[in-house]
Amino acid sequence: MEKRITVAIDAMGGDNAPFEIVKGAVDATKELEVNIKLVGPQEVIEAELQKYTYDEAHIQVIHASEVIGTDESPTMAIRKKKDSSMVVGLNLVKNGDADGFVSAGSTGALLTGALFIIGRIEGVERPALATCLPTKDGFTFLVDSGANVDCKAKYLEQFAKMGAVYVENVFGIQNPTVALVNIGSEKEKGNALTKEAYDLLEATDLNFIGNVEPRDIPSAGPNVTVCDGFVGNIILKLSEGITMTLLKIIKKEITVGVYKIAAAMLKTPFRNIKKHFDADEVGGAPFIGLNALVVKAHGSSNAKAVKNAIRQCVSFSEADIVGKIRDKI
Amino acid sequence: MEKRITVAIDAMGGDNAPFEIVKGAVDATKELEVNIKLVGPQEVIEAELQKYTYDEAHIQVIHASEVIGTDESPTMAIRKKKDSSMVVGLNLVKNGDADGFVSAGSTGALLTGALFIIGRIEGVERPALATCLPTKDGFTFLVDSGANVDCKAKYLEQFAKMGAVYVENVFGIQNPTVALVNIGSEKEKGNALTKEAYDLLEATDLNFIGNVEPRDIPSAGPNVTVCDGFVGNIILKLSEGITMTLLKIIKKEITVGVYKIAAAMLKTPFRNIKKHFDADEVGGAPFIGLNALVVKAHGSSNAKAVKNAIRQCVSFSEADIVGKIRDKI
Numbered sequence: 001m002e003k004r005i006t007v008a009i010d011a012m013g014g015d016n017a018p019f020e021i022v023k024g025a026v027d028a029t030k031e032l033e034v035n036i037k038l039v040g041p042q043e044v045i046e047a048e049l050q051k052y053t054y055d056e057a058h059i060q061v062i063h064a065s066e067v068i069g070t071d072e073s074p075t076m077a078i079r080k081k082k083d084s085s086m087v088v089g090l091n092l093v094k095n096g097d098a099d100g101f102v103s104a105g106s107t108g109a110l111l112t113g114a115l116f117i118i119g120r121i122e123g124v125e126r127p128a129l130a131t132c133l134p135t136k137d138g139f140t141f142l143v144d145s146g147a148n149v150d151c152k153a154k155y156l157e158q159f160a161k162m163g164a165v166y167v168e169n170v171f172g173i174q175n176p177t178v179a180l181v182n183i184g185s186e187k188e189k190g191n192a193l194t195k196e197a198y199d200l201l202e203a204t205d206l207n208f209i210g211n212v213e214p215r216d217i218p219s220a221g222p223n224v225t226v227c228d229g230f231v232g233n234i235i236l237k238l239s240e241g242i243t244m245t246l247l248k249i250i251k252k253e254i255t256v257g258v259y260k261i262a263a264a265m266l267k268t269p270f271r272n273i274k275k276h277f278d279a280d281e282v283g284g285a286p287f288i289g290l291n292a293l294v295v296k297a298h299g300s301s302n303a304k305a306v307k308n309a310i311r312q313c314v315s316f317s318e319a320d321i322v323g324k325i326r327d328k329i
Numbered sequence: 330m331e332k333r334i335t336v337a338i339d340a341m342g343g344d345n346a347p348f349e350i351v352k353g354a355v356d357a358t359k360e361l362e363v364n365i366k367l368v369g370p371q372e373v374i375e376a377e378l379q380k381y382t383y384d385e386a387h388i389q390v391i392h393a394s395e396v397i398g399t400d401e402s403p404t405m406a407i408r409k410k411k412d413s414s415m416v417v418g419l420n421l422v423k424n425g426d427a428d429g430f431v432s433a434g435s436t437g438a439l440l441t442g443a444l445f446i447i448g449r450i451e452g453v454e455r456p457a458l459a460t461c462l463p464t465k466d467g468f469t470f471l472v473d474s475g476a477n478v479d480c481k482a483k484y485l486e487q488f489a490k491m492g493a494v495y496v497e498n499v500f501g502i503q504n505p506t507v508a509l510v511n512i513g514s515e516k517e518k519g520n521a522l523t524k525e526a527y528d529l530l531e532a533t534d535l536n537f538i539g540n541v542e543p544r545d546i547p548s549a550g551p552n553v554t555v556c557d558g559f560v561g562n563i564i565l566k567l568s569e570g571i572t573m574t575l576l577k578i579i580k581k582e583i584t585v586g587v588y589k590i591a592a593a594m595l596k597t598p599f600r601n602i603k604k605h606f607d608a609d610e611v612g613g614a615p616f617i618g619l620n621a622l623v624v625k626a627h628g629s630s631n632a633k634a635v636k637n638a639i640r641q642c643v644s645f646s647e648a649d650i651v652g653k654i655r656d657k658i
Contacts, residue, residue, distance in 0.1 A: 136574050146512065149520035183475065183562040191478035191559045214567035218574035230520045233512040234560060235567060238543035242571045245465050245547035249605070250579070253598040262594035269582040276578070 004035045004058070007313045008089040008098035011040035011048075012067045013105025015300050021104065022048040024306025029058040031307065034314050037062050037098055039089040064088035067105075070299070074108035078116065086110060090117040093292045100313030102284070102306065104297035111147055114287055114294040121322055123329040126155045127289030129229065129296065130163060131236055133221065134277045140221030141167045141176075144229035145236050145285060151228035153196035156180070157204065161328045162288045163224035164206055169319035170286075170312055175207050176223035181231055182211035193228065201226070243277050284309040291322055333364045333387070335427045336642045337418040340369035340377075341396045343433025344629050350433065351377040353635025358387040360636065363643050366391050366427055368418040393417035396434075399628070403437035407445065415439060419446040422621045429642030431613065431635065433626035440476050443616055443623040450651055452658040455484045456618030458558065458625065459492060460565055462550065463606045469550030470496045470505075473558035474565050474614060480557035482525035485509070486533065490657045491617045492553035493535055498648035499615075499641055504536050505552035510560055511540035522557065530555070572606050613638040620651055 009025050011018045025036045035058050038045050042063040066084040068077040086105055090113050092098040103110050128144035143163040160178050167176045182190040187198055201208045212222055254263040284297035293316040295309040338354050340347045354365045364387050367374050371392040395413040397406045415434055419442050421427040432439050457473035472492040489507050496505045511519040516527055530537045541551055583592040613626035622645035624638040
């Protein structure tokens, strides 16, 4: 008999909840070897589920009466809202009733809750948020992209190791290249943190290729890009900001006067370019270093993003990445 | 009689030296109230100068036999190459024979040399490199964009003050808005450095508008964007990298098959967009906090960039920014 992975989903998290979340979960059960536990108000979720045909053996509703908003204090929300979809979902994982958890809700609350409820893998100092940052020819796995704003060099070494295990096993990239974000390519460049981290990374058995300069990340990003969470979040958010602003400027410049016709002819290629930078293709940021996979899906996640986040949980569990990270650390 | 500002120029710095440097200097004497001292091998510079007609009263050649390469150790190069165009030029400023210095040569050597030869304004803890980063509707003055990779909160407070004085007096922006780069808009967000810097900035008489998130810098950048030099350099270089990569992807997608005609029709707007992100329009990064203005022009500077860098030196000296920064700090 097949062994299906069970993934718990925060049905109430994100801008498009519960509609897109439930749709993505239903789609996932059809494409993946997965059982889903949809967490949230029973009536609301069941009303959503009635819109679809699906195999009831693979979808279960777990009632949770509360919802954590994105504007709430993470620590307070996790502590007080014991019956929120997020806390109930994380507890399913903690108690062994699910193998992973996906939420498009508050990042802060999810990181806090996951850390306290699911807990770290033994030996991991700081779990990290990772993001697949689009590059010219694919993506680079950016660790840490926002969980730890003040880091020691040792944390960065662990981010690199966890990132390499993840991309090798979840995305199937053999012997992935790992590089350190720095403001120069030479070893001696950078600040106190990167200088120390460089030495530590050089001494590992990773495929460490040295520093990567920010200018080269979009065109020649390594498989795993390592930095502290403050810098990583800047890279992530600035990338989004520049891409969106530039596309807007282009649209404004080419949809006036005589250019309108040409612009109209180029709708398809521009749509493809936008799609290339579309976060939904990957489906969220894994929070790695915990005893199970927790995926932070984008707040604006659609069904496809949710399905792809679930796919990451399935690959993660099947490949026993917790065990592999424990061995590596 | 008019009082002309004197600017010393490293005629041998940058990829396009001496041709574009000398041309930019000649152009500057025609447009600005400035005397130029071109520093470098006399014969080489004089051969370049013969290509132009100019008023000899406004251009003087100062002989220097050596050139500092971009691959040399900054400290060693400044110490050993006493007769380099960079060291000779900085000494002109130190000895009162020039009011400012422009070089498109090695950034590291220029920062090191300027700090040791020209020296800091009394009270300034760390001079900072500032860059005009293009935004949707203009630019933001990014301080520090690469000189100080490890910073204390106090330095950031000074960067903000120096930046505000600069943009107010050189670019004529009254009561400029100042914001701190951070990974959240709320005061309590960020790392240890930004939290402490926020409190210091809030207590100044600057027009401090709080945190600016990286996502918003390209679309709604404040007049002065403050951060440590490691983060600033990442913002600067990543912005360039993404813009170039995105424009390349677009070009690749729209210059194939049926789209070729439409792409050809859009050459003019695309040229305008590229121009908008063109560093030459501003003409280099001022190194502020020293007893005179030193401008690091881009390595690939053309004549226009050199001329605009000279223009910054003129405005800087005329407005007595050294005095204004000393008062503010």
